[in-house]
Each structure stands twice: as structure tokens, then as C-alpha cells.
Amino acid sequence: xxxxxxxxxxxxxHGEHEHNPNLQHHxxxxxxxxxxxxLGMWVFLVTEIMFFGGLFMAYIVYRTMYPxxxxxxxxQLNVPLGAMNTAVxxxxxxxMALAVRAAMVGNRRGQIRNLILTILLGTTFxxxxxxxxxxxxxxxxxxxxxxxxxxxxxxxxxxxxIFMSLYxxxxxxxxxxxxxGIVLMSVILFMAWRGRFGPQYYTxxxxxxxxxxxxxxxxxxxxxxxxxxxxxxGGAAH
Amino acid sequence: MSTSHPVPAHSTFFxxxxxxxxxxxxxxxxxxxxxxxMFHVTWLNTAIALTIAIIxxxxxxxxxxxxxxxxxxxKVVVLAGFFWxxxxxxxxxxxxxxxxxxxxxxx
Numbered sequence: 001x002x003x004x005x006x007x008x009x010x011x012x013x014h015g016e017h018e019h020n021p022n023l024q025h026h027x028x029x030x031x032x033x034x035x036x037x038x039l040g041m042w043v044f045l046v047t048e049i050m051f052f053g054g055l056f057m058a059y060i061v062y063r064t065m066y067p068x069x070x071x072x073x074x075x076q077l078n079v080p081l082g083a084m085n086t087a088v089x090x091x092x093x094x095x096m097a098l099a100v101r102a103a104m105v106g107n108r109r110g111q112i113r114n115l116i117l118t119i120l121l122g123t124t125f126x127x128x129x130x131x132x133x134x135x136x137x138x139x140x141x142x143x144x145x146x147x148x149x150x151x152x153x154x155x156x157x158x159x160x161x162i163f164m165s166l167y168x169x170x171x172x173x174x175x176x177x178x179x180x181g182i183v184l185m186s187v188i189l190f191m192a193w194r195g196r197f198g199p200q201y202y203t204x205x206x207x208x209x210x211x212x213x214x215x216x217x218x219x220x221x222x223x224x225x226x227x228x229x230x231x232x233x234g235g236a237a238h
Numbered sequence: 239m240s241t242s243h244p245v246p247a248h249s250t251f252f253x254x255x256x257x258x259x260x261x262x263x264x265x266x267x268x269x270x271x272x273x274x275x276m277f278h279v280t281w282l283n284t285a286i287a288l289t290i291a292i293i294x295x296x297x298x299x300x301x302x303x304x305x306x307x308x309x310x311x312x313k314v315v316v317l318a319g320f321f322w323x324x325x326x327x328x329x330x331x332x333x334x335x336x337x338x339x340x341x342x343x344x345x
Contacts, residue, residue, distance in 0.1 A: 035308075035309050035311075035312070039309070039312050039315060042312055042315050042316055046319035046322075049319045049322075049323055050322065050323070050326075053326055054326075056327075057326055057327060057330055061330065061334055064331070064334060067280075079266070079269075083266050086262050087259065087262060090258045090262065093258075093302050094251060094252070094255040096302070097251045097301075097302045098248075098251060100304075104245045206304075209302075210303050213298050213299075213302045213303045216298060217295045217299070220291050220294050220295050220298070221291050221295070224287035224288070224291055225287070228265060228266065228269035229269075229284075231269040231270060232269060232270055232272040232283070233272075
């Protein structure tokens with residue numbers, strides 16, 4: 001029941017319907033293409049789970065060995081800033097989800113607005129992180145030659161440095177993922193601005209969104225495990 | 239041709255968002271108290287913090303990442319990923335936590 005004139009071309013074998021230009025030749029349909037891309041992204045995210053999982057594993061082992069140093073180390077972190085950054089990432093996950101939804105319904109302005117918000121919130125997170133790191137350097141809490149244990153904790157200096165090492169590696173690798181996410185979102189923003197996405201094709205927004213949410217999930221675990229562990233002891237909070 | 243992924247209502251996302259913020263506030267609030275000392279255990283604070291974190295992560299995965307609306311194959315892959323993580327933690331701690339149980343000759 002083709003109501004349009006169908007000229008014979010390379011895609012003729014696919015049948016009567018008009019061929020979506022975004023459908024790559026190795027997929028049968030747009031649905032299949034989206035499903036395959038989503039599955040592929042999740043397989044990548046599983047490798048990311050394993051990557052961060054190794055760091056969490058190191059955290060668990062050393063925390064079991066040095067529970068006291070873990071409590072005291074946690075006290076050196078800034079809970080208000082950490083909590084604020086948790087909220088910032090949660091809001092950015094909301095705007096990301098709304099951007100994907102806007103793409104699904106073909107709302108170009110909605111995509112642009114929510115992607116810009118997502119990028120701004122991600123940048124806010126990194127700026128707060130910068131001030132936290134700077135404070136750790138100022139207070140000589142960076143492991144290495146210039147590490148100075150806080151007053152009263154001199155005896156556990158080596159173990160505190162293990163805690164601070166894991167703090168810097170875990171939050172640092174997380175921050176690196178944020179930088180990648182912001183670059184990724186800038187590309188998606190450009191594509192959205194060009195009007196590339198709509199109900200038939202929003203795979204790049206969907207798949208990049210999965211990455212962004214994953215980075216949020218890592219922080220959801222980092223915040224209580226690093227910052228809140230020694231919160232009840234009262235903070236030296238730098 | 240429609241896509242297999244239905245468009246979720248705005249309210250779904252805002253409800254999940256509210257739940258995530260409440261969870262964050264709750265974690266911070268609970269962490270203010272030394273429940274371990276109150277109940278003479280060593281694990282209660284961490285258990286509560288992790289329970290809230292797992293609920294928050296599940297909400298993000300199921301709704302924001304839309305796994306709820308994905309194919310069964312994708313769901314299995316997601317679950318398998320986290321299951322493998324538990325194997326990593328489980329078997330490693332199975333080693334570390336039991337090392338002191340048996341004496342070592344010559345030590």
C-alpha cells in the first residue's frame with residue numbers, strides 16, 4: 001500500500017517503506033539498531049563496573065585491615081561539599097533523563113536546554129572537586145614526601161596515606177570520567193542543535209545518557225564510603 | 239514505525255529524582271549518629287549507608303537508564319555485571335578474612 005512513488009535503489013530489497021537514513025545497513029530496523037546499541041553500551045558499562053570494582057575491592061581490603069585509619073581519614077574530607085556534589089550529580093542525572101525524553105518526542109529545544117544544564121552541572125561538580133583537592137594539598141594530606149598527619153594521628157600516618165591514596169585515585173578516576181562525559185555531551189548537544197534526533201532516531205542521546213548515569217552511580221557509592229564513614233566523630237572538615 | 243521504548247511520563251522522572259534527594263539526605267542524617275556504638279556492633283552504619291546507596295543506584299538504573307523498558311537480554315547483561323562484582327568481592331574477602339584462622343608453620 002505504498003502511497004508514494006518508490007524508485008528502485010540499493011535499498012529496494014528492504015521493501016516498500018521509506019528507509020530511514022540513520023539506519024545502518026547491518027540492521028534490519030530502527031528498533032533493532034537501538035536495542036543492539038543499548039546492549040553494546042551496557043557491555044561497555046559492565047567493563048566499567050569491573051574497573052571501578054577493582055578500586056572498591058582495594059577499599060574493602062584496606063578498610064578491613066585498618067578500620068581506625070579509615071575512620072580518621074574519612075574525617076579529613078569535607079562532608080558539606082561532598083553532599084552538595086552528590087545533589088549536583090543527581091540533578092544532572094535528572095536533566096540527562098529529560099534530555100533523552102525530549103529527543104524521544106522530538107523536542108529540539110528541550111534537548112538543547114537539558115543538555116546545556118547537564119554540562120553546566122557536570123562542570124559545577126568538577127569546580128567543587130577542584131576546591132576540595134586544593135584544600136587537601138594546603139593541609140598536606142596528599143600522600144608522599146609532603147604528607148603531614150593531622151595532630152594526634154601521627155602514629156597512623158602510613159595507613160592514613162593509603163586511605164588518602166584511594167581517595168585521590170577513586171575520586172580522580174571518577175572526575176576523569178566526568179570530563180569525558182562533558183566532552184561527550186558537548187558533541188551530543190551539537191548534534192541536537194543540528195536537529196539530528198527525533199522519535200525515530202535518538203540512539204546517540206540514549207547511549208551517552210547511559211554513560212552519564214553510570215558515572216552518577218559510582219559517586220552514589222563513593223560519597224557514603226569515603227565522606228560519611230567518620231562523620232559521626234565530628235569533622236576536621238577541610 | 240514506533241520504537242519499542244515507550245516515552246515515560248515527566249512525573250516518573252521527577253518522582254525518582256525526589257526519591258534520590260531524600261535518600262541522600264537520609265544517608266547524611268544517619269551518618270551523624272554512631273549507631274555502631276549504640277548497638278555494640280561494627281557494621282550497622284555501613285550497612286544502612288550501603289542499603290540506601292544500593293536503592294538509589296537501582297532507581298537510577300531502572301528508571302533513568304531505562305533498563306525497565308529494555309529487552310530481557312539487556313536486563314540479563316546488567317544483572318550479570320553486578321553479579322560478577324559480588325563474586326569479586328566475595329571470593330577476595332573469603333581469602334582475606336580467613337587468613338588468620340589457621341596457624342602458619344614456622345611463624
